[in-house]
Amino acid sequence: MMTVQGTERPAIHRKGEDTMTNIIETQDLCKTYGSHTAVDHLDLQVPEGSVYGFIGPNGAGKSTTMKMLLGLIHPTGGTVRLLGQRMNEHNRRAILRHTGSLIESPAGYAHLTAQENLQIVADLKQVPRKEIDRVLEIVHLKEYRRRKVGQYSLGMRQRLGIAQALLGSPELLVLDEPTNGLDPAGIQEMRSLISEMPCTCGATVLISSHLLNELEMIVDHVGIINNGQLLFQGPLENLRRHSQGDILLEVLNPVQARRVLGTARISAGDGGAPDRLLLPALSPRLLAELVQQLADQGAGVVGVTRRTKTLEEIFLSLTETGKEVG
């Protein structure tokens, strides 16, 4: 059994296939509004069984892309493949019946109870109403099912939105900023809810959020978009590998260490203490050679720590430089 690279979560396979399939594939997807290009030739690939984090600054094209995936807005160009089928006007609804979505803000009729809201969605999805109990249980709203949605807090409405998306056990969940407006406890709850989706519901999750630290804890694949263009896409581990952080060097003889580093033409910064030096990111081979030299020339290497960049730091460096990561 294959696993998604860089994650412990097992990948889900379609019967009779021995390679991992993409549940979402777009090719040259474009959307322009007048002279403004919101999405620019996007080739998105979301592996089945993954939790795919779709990140980018405000106005990067995340929501536009997600809406195009769901057929809510028409692409200017390009194609969308969902669940292995190229989506068009004829098969759109049949495909979307196997998906659940929460775009921007949760939908709900304020004058109706959660139960009544879910009944409407279940009827339109042609899902048995007994499913409602199951999804209310998942989002912990069972005891509030008889309360009008207008009396719900934002967090409860978000959870109701997730419950609506979960009706019918969809193969794919598209969640756009599902933690928007939630308090820390609500964010934590939502985080655990979403990260469990592939295991509890067998659903692939495409999620966008601007809370990168939160996203980092639940996603195993990442797509970074800026100005409508995809800067990186792939397993989170790959992104980290390509975006190595600084190296903290701890030595007994800093003067000697600086001399060796100067000879090797490596700039050393202040590491926060006299015996600590901060080195730029180095390849493993170069780092090994450098440590060897430092040890041979009496610098007294006590410790070498590679600082891992957070997703936020990687994201900021990518969106600032605009460079694609290979």
Added chain:
Amino acid sequence: MRALWAEVQKAHRRHDLPVAVGIGLIVVLWASASAPGTADERATGYSALLYALPIMNAVVMPVGMAALASRIWDAETKGQTCKLLFTLQSRDSLFGAKTALGMLENLLVCALEGLALPVLGMSQGFTEVLNAGIFLWLLLCTFCVNGMLYFLAFLLSIRLANQVAALAVGFCGALLGLFAAFMPPWVSYLIPFGYYIPLSPIGMNWDADTRIAEMFLRPLCWPLLAFTVLLAAVLARLCRQAITTKEV
């Protein structure tokens, strides 16, 4: 049918039924308050009511239909549900279901008016025989003009997030329609809000000297009714287009 059932469920606790009944009741109560009282008046009781009802409709229905149409769409605007619904059902089915619900409510309003007329006649002791053909024509015209106004308000509700716009247009339309009734006849053809009046099958001659009003039958204005239906169809098509092209 599934889409219509969803609309019926959405109408639950939105008080659509009381609102529709209320619109019909306003006209009925107004009609009963102005129902003929003397023996002479009772001899032309139905004619007088059939003459007065279109005027009452011209005042009440533009606002009433705007209220019904805007309530039906407002639920989607306030609930931000279009993003969800467009992934669950076809846009055509959403339009069809909302149209069906709106027309059912319109039918209820017309049925109330239709039911009230003979009841009023019996309770007030009208001696005139109710002309069934004229009675049905009035109901048909009321339904068609109501429908046309419903689609106009529905279109405004879809296009504009603020539902007050549809109500404001309905209110202004009611005033315009009423004023048009006192203008030369061609003016009333320019104001669709008041089409109830030129479509009315009963006319009245008022002799200022004798102060006697005489009711008379007018030829049924089929071309105007056909134009009303055409206008309703055009507005319905625009509503459908507004929903099918709506980007959310």
